[in-house]
Amino acid sequence: MLFERLPVQLLLSPERERLVQFPFVAAIDVPAGLQSLLEVQIIEDTAYLTANAPFPRTRLYAQAIDGNATVPLDVESLEGVQVPPMLRVHLPGDVAGERDERAESRSNDDPAVDMIQLTRYAAQMLYAPARLLPALPGVRQEAVDQSPMVGLYRGGEIETAPLGAWSSGSLHVTAVRFTNRTGRAIDLELDMRWLRGQWIAATPQHWHLSPHGSEADTTAVYLVSDRPFPAVPLWR
Template sequence: MKLTLSSLLLLMLTGVATSVIAVEILQWQRLPLAVPLHVGQERIIFVDQNVRVGIPRLLKDKLRIQSTGGTLYLRANEVIEPTRLQLQNVTTGELILIDIAATVANDSAKLEPVRIVRAGSENPDKPSGDTAAEPPAKPRQTPIPVVLTRYAAQSLYSPLRAVEQLEGVSQVRVNHALNLEGLLPALPVSATTIGAWQLEDFWVTAVQLRNQSSVDLQLDPRELQGDFIAATFQHQQLGKQGKAEDTTVLYLVTRGHGLAQSIMPNQSRIDASSNLPDARETAHEK
């Protein structure tokens, strides 16, 4: 069978048209977005932001979530009642709430991908990296060490929805085995890094302190050994070992580098009495 040029063009155009995948656009207006799922089918969500997902424990075995480059892949393994997920921008801390519910599909039709855009966006297809029309950033009214310490404390102690947005902040990988014995050499405490964040050229590192003695301890930043821009204790006192109050968090702000480069070399404690003359030798000389 011979095909004319017009027939070939028609077939080519038809093939292109049928290969285009429709995408559902959802605008984030601080109201939860409904994203239905079908059991056994994967649904893709384009967020155009680097986000982390807050998942309720009850969905651990019911929902598979994979995330890469601002794209989420959701696959329900069984029926899921309406449940809320929290998507948090790792740079700004902004939250996006989506309500999912998984049902058994009556037919083989697949759900189309979803793209989430900010409310008021005139052109959803415009790349998120195009910032030519964005207004210049406003100067910060609060010093960076202050806002960075506050953000770290909220990230550790506050629910995800209560963490204030902080543009430009990023979480930094920490070495949990970092030797911090020289941090507070005068106090019987153990110190372990539990988290770190960076904003511009400032770093804040959260260090967990635990009392290793049977007495209460007062915490004084003047006893810290190291090169720090700022230091803040979550609590000013540690209860004796074994009490609920025997643990707190210390926030250390450094500039130009992380905590490892700001810690003083560990020095062994010196027993001053070891340098005193022996009493028997003194008596013999007399």
């Protein structure tokens, strides 16, 4: 990820370590209220983060020990999500970032995958064990704001928030977390006709959501579009 003023979105899954590599030797100050929930170990330019339990989004700061750079991190821990085991953060103009940009440019020359392959890849990135995460030529990860959003699903009974986004050719897929906010004693069926936006396809990981507070009150929905997620109008 290239840091350009916007905070780096860092999603964690409880009890699973995630590495963050910076272009500098870093120090991260964990606030007292989060110290029992988040373990942070730093070796040179790499931070090893492990969430002990779910916790809401919290702003941390990775500071270069020489004082020349600061990167804000919006850290959140959620049950039932899969994230890549490592995230590399680059600053504009650093050599490693330029090398990665050249690699991404080369990946753009790979043949584009179809909608089914792209959706399957997104599901694997969320749910597959870290050791089995696939590499699919022609697919690149996109930055996406993981803040909860209003208006994606009609009725206000379901909370939605993007989890990750990927693209290939002219196709884009965004994995969105759907959480049932009601206390209904019966399953809440996901009716895609209640979904706002111009989508080519919408595929839920599970077709039913149990009442709020149960283990099955959350699922992921994969939305395929012909443009990046933030550019999809939600007018219909």
